[in-house]
Amino acid sequence: MSVAALTLYDRALGAYLGFAIGDALGATAEFMTAREIADTYKGGLRNIVGGGWLRLRPGHVTDDTQMALALGDALLAARGWDLRMVADSFVGWMRSRPPDIGHACRRGIRRYLVEGTLEAPLSEDNAGNGAAMRNLPVAIATLDEPELLVCCSLEQAHLTHHHPLSDAATLAFGRLTQILLLGGSIGDCRRCVSETLALHPRFRFEPWPGNTSGYVVDTLQTVLHAFFRNDSVESCIVDVVNRGGDADTAGALVGQLAGACYGVHDIPPRWLRQLDRGIAERVQRQTAALLSLPRPLPLRAPSTRSIPLPTTE
Numbered sequence: 001m002s003v004a005a006l007t008l009y010d011r012a013l014g015a016y017l018g019f020a021i022g023d024a025l026g027a028t029a030e031f032m033t034a035r036e037i038a039d040t041y042k043g044g045l046r047n048i049v050g051g052g053w054l055r056l057r058p059g060h061v062t063d064d065t066q067m068a069l070a071l072g073d074a075l076l077a078a079r080g081w082d083l084r085m086v087a088d089s090f091v092g093w094m095r096s097r098p099p100d101i102g103h104a105c106r107r108g109i110r111r112y113l114v115e116g117t118l119e120a121p122l123s124e125d126n127a128g129n130g131a132a133m134r135n136l137p138v139a140i141a142t143l144d145e146p147e148l149l150v151c152c153s154l155e156q157a158h159l160t161h162h163h164p165l166s167d168a169a170t171l172a173f174g175r176l177t178q179i180l181l182l183g184g185s186i187g188d189c190r191r192c193v194s195e196t197l198a199l200h201p202r203f204r205f206e207p208w209p210g211n212t213s214g215y216v217v218d219t220l221q222t223v224l225h226a227f228f229r230n231d232s233v234e235s236c237i238v239d240v241v242n243r244g245g246d247a248d249t250a251g252a253l254v255g256q257l258a259g260a261c262y263g264v265h266d267i268p269p270r271w272l273r274q275l276d277r278g279i280a281e282r283v284q285r286q287t288a289a290l291l292s293l294p295r296p297l298p299l300r301a302p303s304t305r306s307i308p309l310p311t312t313e
């Protein structure tokens with residue numbers, strides 16, 4: 001199918017399934033080096049086989065997809081934006097004994113439980129991937145509403161991560177996703193990225209600096225480098241996860257962009273078969289429901305912030 005013929009639903013479902021598949025595939029290689037992956041998987045890691053340091057069952061996903069689903073559940077339960085419901089949904093997820101949970105996420109959710117506060121203090125330690133990785137439901141629910149995208153993205157981000165680079169990366173992925181969901185071109189994405197790079201030069205990704213840690217700068221560079229040099233969901237995800245490091249999060253985020261760009265029909269059928277059926281069904285139901293939320297997205301509780309201006313480094 002030509003990308004021009006894709007519907008919004010094709011793109012949104014492509015983004016969410018691409019995200020979950022990138023997570024499920026990349027989890028196998030998380031914390032491995034590219035050399036170790038190449039030595040272990042002849043021809044590269046190309047199938048969802050589970051394992052990895054989490055010893056996942058094939059087709060299962062990690063905190064990235066689980067937190068995104070928890071965020072989406074809160075949006076749907078509120079039929080709008082209610083940050084406390086998002087925080088409560090993250091609490092419910094943490095109590096479900098997930099396979100993994102990032103340090104800053106655990107700390108932020110615990111702070112909410114103990115203090116009831118909805119914003120982590122500004123911290124140098126909060127520049128991990130946790131906020132950017134889970135924001136896809138917000139991007140879908142605030143389509144065509146750029147100010148709401150900023151407001152809701154930063155509010156959910158600051159529950160656990162409060163750092164200018166985490167903020168910038170969360171917004172950059174959110175904006176790129178919305179451009180693609182609305183049928184924008186790769187050129188439109190390039191222009192959007194140029195604006196981000198002008199504000200945050202350390203995000204420059206060409207040439208690729210070669211780092212794959214859970215630092216949000218490394219992830220953004222890895223994901224954008226792969227997204228702009230590949231032309232399919234499969235090639236984008238395979239390229240990223242075989243670089244190792246935080247392969248599940250980077251795989252998820254490049255799957256999100258590639259799925260939004262090339263649509264659900266471009267996802268290899270074997271990956272759709274390999275993804276856990278329960279996860280796939282939840283993703284499918286949530287995508288349709290998020291697209292059906294009222295527009296503009298109602299703010300159900302007083303917002304904790306006014307809409308911020310972009311900051312430079």
Ligand SMILES: [Mg+2]
Binds near residue numbers: 062063064249
């Ligand atoms: Mg993960």
